[in-house]
Amino acid sequence: MKTVWIDAGHGGKDPGAVANGIQEKDIALKVSLGIKQRLEAVYEDVQVLLSRSTDVFLELRDRTSKANAAGADLLVSIHCNAGGGKGGFETFRYTKASQGSIKLQEALHKAIISKLGGIDRGQKAENLHMVRESKMPAVLTENLFVDVGANADQLKQASVIDAIIDGHVQGIASYLGLVKKVKEEKPVAQERDINVPSKWAETTWKEVTEKGYFDGKRPGATVTREELGAVVSRLLKKVES
Template sequence: MTKIFIDPGHGGRDPGAVANGLQEKALVLDIALRMRNMLLNEYEGVQVRMSRDKDVFVSLEERARMANSWGADYFVSVHINAGGGTGFESFVHTSQASRTVALRNVVHDEIIRALSGVRDRGKKVANFAVLRLTRMPAILTENLFVDHVQDASRLKDPNFLSRIARGHAEGIAKAFGLRKKQQQQQSSTSQSTSTATSGNVMYRVVTGSFRDRENAERRVAELKKAGFESFIDVYRP
């Protein structure tokens, strides 16, 4: 079982970077929750914990302690940048342990692939507390700039936040060799279905076809709430 610890930066009294009507703490929590759901819903053999799943303050030391106590296999700290730049960058600790670097290279490249058209600011090192205090391989990602007009416009789009989460989730899955659940295969085109059985025969009822995965996930949630076993299937026309 692979244990992934997701750390949405800031929270509570610490808003993080603020600009263009955006707060870092809210954006990274949104992204982290999407990541968690993607990993748990779509992959086998993975457990996920988070440093926070709501708007609360958690100290840097506590974030690392939680991951260490749980025995996490990977620590992923999600942030949004500020300071006049644009694009995506990732960090590992200055010690640069070989496995940490290897995992980061995979995750970074998958995120860049998911965010096509976004500037790749590079793979960097830093002595950030959450990277220094964690005992497992750790990465910190900076996902665009709230104070850059074009970046901020993208960050206001829920579909773009899903793309950020998707890049992280697929990067983690690739880095750790996670297997897709049988009923889950990624595609830009998804179908939401519910199923009923009679004897040895299974009847599948398609309840919608969607170009946007988020819409498909919303339909599945609606069906499950109504008491129907539902999942996302993939059709490639």
């Protein structure tokens, strides 16, 4: 069982970047919850743990301490950006990142930008707490700019949020080598031809038809009470005669 730690940036009294009617903390939480739901629903042997599942404030040290204590296989911290001119998407690893973090960043960045499109600001390295203090491979994603009008308009669209979620899920699954769950195929019931008797009933059907109990039509159809009454009546007449 693989354990994925998803950290929704900011929260509670800390809204993160705010502009164009958007608070970064809200986007981060929405994306994080979506990643958990989709990753666990689609892939086998994976559990997703969250720094927060509601709008609460957490210190940075509490986030990484909990992730480290859980022994997570990777950590992804979800954010939106601000102050970037033309906007776009970028990812961050620690300046002295492990090979695991570098590979995770490559997998995530490639998957998210392929789903999201737009301006690719590249894979970067910074001395950020979430990627520095995590004992497992860790990456921080900056998903568009709330203070860039075009990006803000995108972040208000469900299809764009869905693309961001999908990209994270695909990148994480690729890095961990997760296997998709097999959907059980329910057998399709074959509709029988009601005008043809079943093999096991051919002889009996022929016999009761020849004796006049049935008229020989629609042997596979269900019988109503009135039709059954007609059959009983014919049977009684045969007995009385």
